[in-house]
Amino acid sequence: MRIFLAGATGAIGKRLVPMLVSAGHQVVGMTHTPANAGALRAAGAEPAVADALDREGVRQAVLRAGPAIVVHQVTALGKMRNLKHWDQEFALTNRLRTEGTGYLLDAARAAGARCFVAQSYTGWMNARTGGRLTNEEDPLDANLPRAMTSTRDAIVQLERTVLGAAGITGVVLRYGSFYGPGTSLGEGGDFLEMVRQRRFPIFGSGAGVWSFLHVDDAAHATQLAIEQAPPGIFNIVDDDPAEVSTWLPELARAIGAKPPFHLPAWVGRLAIGDAGLLMMTEEQGSSNAKAKRVLGWQPRYASWREGFRRGLAGEQSGVGLLACPKA
Ligand SMILES: NC(=O)c1ccc[n+]([C@@H]2O[C@H](COP(=O)([O-])OP(=O)(O)OC[C@H]3O[C@@H](n4cnc5c(N)ncnc54)[C@H](OP(=O)(O)O)[C@@H]3O)[C@@H](O)[C@H]2O)c1
Numbered sequence: 001m002r003i004f005l006a007g008a009t010g011a012i013g014k015r016l017v018p019m020l021v022s023a024g025h026q027v028v029g030m031t032h033t034p035a036n037a038g039a040l041r042a043a044g045a046e047p048a049v050a051d052a053l054d055r056e057g058v059r060q061a062v063l064r065a066g067p068a069i070v071v072h073q074v075t076a077l078g079k080m081r082n083l084k085h086w087d088q089e090f091a092l093t094n095r096l097r098t099e100g101t102g103y104l105l106d107a108a109r110a111a112g113a114r115c116f117v118a119q120s121y122t123g124w125m126n127a128r129t130g131g132r133l134t135n136e137e138d139p140l141d142a143n144l145p146r147a148m149t150s151t152r153d154a155i156v157q158l159e160r161t162v163l164g165a166a167g168i169t170g171v172v173l174r175y176g177s178f179y180g181p182g183t184s185l186g187e188g189g190d191f192l193e194m195v196r197q198r199r200f201p202i203f204g205s206g207a208g209v210w211s212f213l214h215v216d217d218a219a220h221a222t223q224l225a226i227e228q229a230p231p232g233i234f235n236i237v238d239d240d241p242a243e244v245s246t247w248l249p250e251l252a253r254a255i256g257a258k259p260p261f262h263l264p265a266w267v268g269r270l271a272i273g274d275a276g277l278l279m280m281t282e283e284q285g286s287s288n289a290k291a292k293r294v295l296g297w298q299p300r301y302a303s304w305r306e307g308f309r310r311g312l313a314g315e316q317s318g319v320g321l322l323a324c325p326k327a
Contacts, residue, residue, distance in 0.1 A: 003066045003226060004113070005032040006052060006104055007073030008040055011177075011182040012119070014190035015219035016073070017043045023223065030074075035185075052100040057302040062107035069107035069226050072118040072162075074100055080184075084273030085148040094154035101158045105165055115169040115229040117222065118162045122174035122235045123211060124275075125152050126284040127265040133241060133287040136174070136233040145274035152234035159233065169231045175218050176237035176286060179307060183215055185251075191310065195252055203268025203276070206245030208283035211237035212304040214311050224295040234291040240303035241285025247304060254308040 003020060008029025008159065011115055020027050021044035029045035030052075038049035052074045062070060065124040071127060087094070093121045108116050126134040127141045144152055144257040160247060185192050194200040208213045221236040249259050268275035284301035291297045301307035 001069060001227070002026045002028070002067045003069045003071060004028045004030065004048070004062055004063065004067035004108070004111075005045070005073065005105060006058075006279075007071075007075070007119075008045060008047075009036045010073055010075065010220065011178055011215050012073050012218050014043075014182055015215050015314050016071075016222055017045050019223050019224070023043065023227075024227075028061075037311055041045070052103065055103045055106075056149070057102045058100075059107040059110060062111045062113075063106070064109055066116065067108070067113050069115045069229070070104060070111075070113045071222070071226060072104050072116070074099060075119065081319045083276035084146075084271075086147040086273070086275040087099065090151040090154070094150055096302050097158040098109075098161075101161050105161060109165065111166050113168060115173040115226075116162055116165065117173065117229075120155055120156060120159055120172045120174045120233070122237060123177055123284050123287040124148065124279050125155065126286060127316070128278075128284055129281050130284075132159065133285050134235075136235055136290055145278060147273060147275045148278075151176070152214045163232070170230050171225050171229060172229060173218075173222060173225055173232040174233060174235045174286070176213040178218065179212055179304065179310050181213040183317070185312070186215075187313040188262075192251075192255065195248070195260065196257045197253055198252075198258055200248065201263045202245055202248055203263050203272065204265030204281045206248070206262070206270050206280060207244060208242045208244050208278070208280050209240045209285035210244065210247060210279075210283060211235075211286040212247070212307065214299070214301040214304075214307045215245065216300040217301055217309070220300070221291060221295060221297045224297050228295060230290055230294050232294075234295065235286045235287045235288050236291055236297070236298045237288045238302055238304060239288065240309065242304065244276040244280055247308075248306060251308050254310070259295060
């Protein structure tokens with residue numbers, strides 16, 4: 001199958017390209033950095049250089065590729081520094097999720113693609129209703145801190161655009177929080193270094209529940225979604241949602257760091273703002289039942305407990321590739 005992958009050089013793209021190529025697919029990988037074209041070629045993909053915010057450039061690149069499936073994995077979160085100014089940190093990603101999605105989708109339809117698969121997110125947007133895991137039908141949080149609302153609205157717009165498009169099947173993958181090679185929670189990543197240096201404390205109760213996802217599991221689920229093209233929204237998370245007060249000390253232990261400090265919520269509000277504090281104390285976990293049932297997906301790292309011990313560095317990727325079925 002011919003696949004156009006926008007964001008082919010990112011955290012998911014890097015893992016997904018070799019999986020798709022080894023399954024026999026032809027991959028055209030989009031980057032807006034000409035210097036990354038060689039790496040795409042080396043991974044077995046045909047590079048296409050275009051800026052996701054350049055409507056005509058994207059249209060030409062997709063038309064040239066002539067894909068059956070278009071996949072949107074473009075974000076710009078590499079320089080995320082200050083959780084207090086959430087919407088500002090996400091501003092470019094929000095444009096990539098709104099304008100960028102529109103351009104790619106229009107191009108996909110013009111090229112006659114039959115399916116569009118897009119990256120979304122599950123976690124801090126889940127309604128804080130207490131206890132139960134969030135599924136794809138549950139409402140999103142209508143009472144988020146003001147600092148997060150533009151980012152939520154951009155994700156909602158992306159999902160509506162993809163699912164509402166006429167003449168093309170829309171698939172939305174709501175990934176949990178990434179960890180593993182090439183992410184900020186992978187070897188050498190910013191957040192992992194903060195944990196190592198005890199600069200990632202537990203604020204307040206630490207009762208926020210996070211659903212994690214290893215990048216190889218994310219790529220595998222994406223491959224299944226590409227090959228099966230089932231319309232709708234899918235949570236792609238591991239089997240083990242866990243409170244910050246549980247996973248953060250475990251992560252520190254896994255990398256040989258000292259345990260995180262505990263600091264009061266009011267210090268957290270000053271340090272990481274309402275957005276960060278929500279994630280520390282109130283976030284709700286997500287259910288992966290639908291993805292397992294419909295896609296037949298099974299995370300190789302069913303729990304972050306094993307993933308943090310064995311999957312933070314790059315050398316595990318080969319195992320992930322072997323776990324993938326052929327097309
Ligand atoms: N669910 C999650 O937890 C989640 C979701 C997203 C990101 N993150 C994390 O955020 C951190 C940074 O990731 P990131 O946002 O830099 O994503 P990334 O996944 O590392 O890469 C972004 C991708 O988008 C492409 N891209 C960016 N701007 C573009 C543009 N204007 N036009 C065309 N392509 C463009 C990049 O291509 P080129 O650079 O080659 O041009 C690259 O392929 C990582 O730790 C990642 O794991 C987490």
